[in-house]
Amino acid sequence: MTAITDLELVPMRIAKVAGFGPPLADANRHFVVLDEVSGHRHLAVEIGGTEAFSLAARLQGLTFGRPMTYEFAAALVQSLGGQLSEVRIDRLEDGAIAATAVVRGPDGARTVDARASDALNLAAQAGAPVLVSPAVLADYDRRLEDEDVAAGVNLLRLALTVPAMKITRAAP
Numbered sequence: 549m550t551a552i553t554d555l556e557l558v559p560m561r562i563a564k565v566a567g568f569g570p571p572l573a574d575a576n577r578h579f580v581v582l583d584e585v586s587g588h589r590h591l592a593v594e595i596g597g598t599e600a601f602s603l604a605a606r607l608q609g610l611t612f613g614r615p616m617t618y619e620f621a622a623a624l625v626q627s628l629g630g631q632l633s634e635v636r637i638d639r640l641e642d643g644a645i646a647a648t649a650v651v652r653g654p655d656g657a658r659t660v661d662a663r664a665s666d667a668l669n670l671a672a673q674a675g676a677p678v679l680v681s682p683a684v685l686a687d688y689d690r691r692l693e694d695e696d697v698a699a700g701v702n703l704l705r706l707a708l709t710v711p712a713m714k715i716t717r718a719a720p
Contacts, residue, residue: 557636557679559585562672564712565604566592568703579707580668582637582678591637591680591688592707593645595665603665604713606672618669625674629654635671637664638681645684 560582569576578600582591595603602618615623625632630653639646647667649660662670671678691701 556682557638558587558589558682558685560589560591560637560678560680561585562603562607562668562678563590565595565600565607566707566710567597567600567713568706568710572706573703577703578713579703580665581707582668582680589685590708591685592704593637593664593668594704595668599665599669600713601715603669603672605715606669607712608715610715610717618666618673621670622673625651625653632670632674632676633657634677634679635662635667636679636681637667637684638679640684640687 563581563583565580567578576597578595578597579592580595580603602616630651633652634650636648638648645664647662647664649662649667651658694701
């Protein structure tokens with residue numbers, strides 16, 4: 549893995565979660581959209597349904613009677629004297645976007661390898677900044693510009709323009 553200096557990373561914010569099903573997608577597909585804090589770039593990252601539900605609920609401010617997975621994970625980090633200081637969306641591994649969580653604790657800062665979906669959920673829970681590698685942004689831009697448009701690329705484009713996924717509670 550290539551080392552990335554903090555100066556190269558692009559600050560981004562979690563803007564929304566978008567979801568697609570038939571007829572646009574053969575199966576349910578979900579994306580988290582990141583917007584550049586001081587610019588106009590975007591990044592859409594495909595995530596699983598469970599992670600999408602959790603993140604969309606968090607972004608909407610929904611609460612549940614018992615701690616959800618990422619609330620529990622954040623509480624564990626905090627109970628051990630740690631704090632999630634940032635999430636870095638910093639590389640591609642086998643075509644998937646990967647992340648690093650930077651946790652500060654009594655013994656200093658440690659990096660923890662993570663799936664992007666898990667790291668972004670934890671960042672939303674902890675209020676930690678999200679930083680993205682220029683290489684990841686460049687790869688995303690290349691995929692969007694590909695003339696041989698696959699269904700996945702169309703969904704990446706659509707994720708930027710559709711309204712955010714909305715989680716609703718079932719009627720009692």
